[in-house]
Amino acid sequence: MKILLANPRGFCAGVDRAIEIVERALALHGKPVYVRNEVVHNKFVVNDLKSKGAIFVKEINEVPDQQVVIFSAHGVSQMVRTQAQHIHATIYDATCPLVTKVHKEVARKQKQNHQVVLIGHKGHPEVEGTLGQSSEGRQVVLVEDGKDVAQLNIGTDDNISYTTQTTLSVDDTQHIISELKDRFPNIKAPKKDDICYATQNRQDAVKALMQSADVLLVLGSRNSSNSNRLREIADKMNIPAYLIDGADEIKQDWIKNANIVGVTAGASAPEVLVQEVVNYLYDHGADELQEVDGAQENVHFPVPEELR
Numbered sequence: 001m002k003i004l005l006a007n008p009r010g011f012c013a014g015v016d017r018a019i020e021i022v023e024r025a026l027a028l029h030g031k032p033v034y035v036r037n038e039v040v041h042n043k044f045v046v047n048d049l050k051s052k053g054a055i056f057v058k059e060i061n062e063v064p065d066q067q068v069v070i071f072s073a074h075g076v077s078q079m080v081r082t083q084a085q086h087i088h089a090t091i092y093d094a095t096c097p098l099v100t101k102v103h104k105e106v107a108r109k110q111k112q113n114h115q116v117v118l119i120g121h122k123g124h125p126e127v128e129g130t131l132g133q134s135s136e137g138r139q140v141v142l143v144e145d146g147k148d149v150a151q152l153n154i155g156t157d158d159n160i161s162y163t164t165q166t167t168l169s170v171d172d173t174q175h176i177i178s179e180l181k182d183r184f185p186n187i188k189a190p191k192k193d194d195i196c197y198a199t200q201n202r203q204d205a206v207k208a209l210m211q212s213a214d215v216l217l218v219l220g221s222r223n224s225s226n227s228n229r230l231r232e233i234a235d236k237m238n239i240p241a242y243l244i245d246g247a248d249e250i251k252q253d254w255i256k257n258a259n260i261v262g263v264t265a266g267a268s269a270p271e272v273l274v275q276e277v278v279n280y281l282y283d284h285g286a287d288e289l290q291e292v293d294g295a296q297e298n299v300h301f302p303v304p305e306e307l308r
């Protein structure tokens with residue numbers, strides 16, 4: 001059995017930065033620090049930070065007054081920012097700069113009196129944060145698929161713009177954008193694609209891998225959007241693919257007939273988990289490993305100045 005490792009895979013610059021912010025805040029202020037939502041969607045990362053003194057909360061009203069509060073990489077609504085200010089929290093914002101770019105875009109378009117349409121998954125924290133950038137006038141409207149586009153109840157005037165969640169399937173999003181353009185021919189695209197470089201590169205890497213792999217293992221938590229999208233690429237090619245939090249979740253049945261096992265990791269899954277999967281595969285019949293060539297990534301986002 002041969003192991004094919006996707007490249008790039010695993011941590012992106014936004015996740016690296018978010019974890020560093022929590023660790024540096026702990027070093028500066030001591031424990032506990034409160035993190036609103038999972039700082040990144042990965043069980044291993046969250047448990048590690050919990051053991052170091054981070055407390056994860058769903059809402060700001062779970063945080064006592066005058067504590068350290070960190071916003072997750074997915075970003076927050078304006079309302080959450082105001083709530084944190086009201087409890088006199090020391091705030092560190094771990095929102096990925098590429099999500100902040102989307103937030104700023106929404107605010108700018110709304111100032112120009114545009115109706116903004118957001119393509120994304122209902123209930124995902126990033127989507128809630130982006131919807132929560134709506135100014136008092138027009139609300140941002142969410143579409144998840146072509147059916148939502150068909151049912152959109154907005155005028156067909158010139159002032160419509162769309163934006164997207166950063167971690168969507170590049171291919172599915174293209175379809176939804178085409179449908180939006182069919183219904184609203186004057187709709188404006190963002191200046192630069194909102195799907196981030198890390199999502200795009202990891203999806204391209206899996207497509208390359210799936211040219212030869214018989215099965216795909218994706219390291220990533222169930223609630224990680226970009227990890228789910230990686231698994232779906234194999235699904236669409238009718239190749240079995242499994243999303244796992246670690247090597248202990250692998251079932252021997254999945255790999256027993258495979259000659260080539262593809263392995264990748266979502267943007268919030270650490271490399272140590274990939275190495276554990278590789279070790280598992282070596283223990284269960286693998287005798288060769290190949291790293292597939294892919295896009296080079298040199299993106300780095302610095303932490304806020306107060307934490308340097």
Ligand code: SF4
Binds near residue numbers: 096
């Ligand atoms: S997946 Fe993309 S948008 Fe999300 S944290 Fe990473 S770089 Fe930022």
